[in-house]
Amino acid sequence: MRLRRCGDDAVLVEVDSLGEVEAVRAAVAAANLPNLVELVPAARTVLVAAGPGTVSEVRRVLAGADLTHQPEAVGDEVVIGVRYDGPDLDLVAETAGLTTAEVVDLHTGADYRVAFCGFAPGFAYLTGLPEPLRQPRLDSPRTKVPAGSVGVAGEFTAAYPRATPGGWRLIGRTDAPLFDPRRPTPALLTPGDRVRFEAVR
16 A cells, blocks of 8 residues: 655555455545545545645554455445346347346346446446456447446446447446436445446336
């Protein structure tokens, strides 16, 4: 674990895995640091922005944290309805050696956690994807992925909150309001939340 100062009132914690990212995020969140402004997890880092003395406070918190232990998910559970009719559903099934029905069963049967958000406002990277569905991105990314598309890539699954380019394998689509700047909390999914997908017609 490495700590790098970011300006006067923030520190970037660098770790080696997503599990350690979640352990750092959970430990800092539970510590109730005074003047905590923002806690931003990513794939291998956590940015902690707070008041003066942030670096020393974060060092103190992490000195007693067990980064090898995956904390229990304590965020809200969000259920997202999905129509499993994506253009890459057959490709995902063929690559996994499954039927499309088995792909749907695997995807809806797993418990997911929001590891971090990025790429676009409201785009949440979810961990917990079953091993057979962990597949590479498309060889040639699409120039426009429709809003609401649900896809898989590597160890993650996600839903696109708006139309953007993208190379994930698309297995379905959702009407869930993934991002709305008019809401008090614009993003439907935030780090630490638990997520389940539910097949709808």
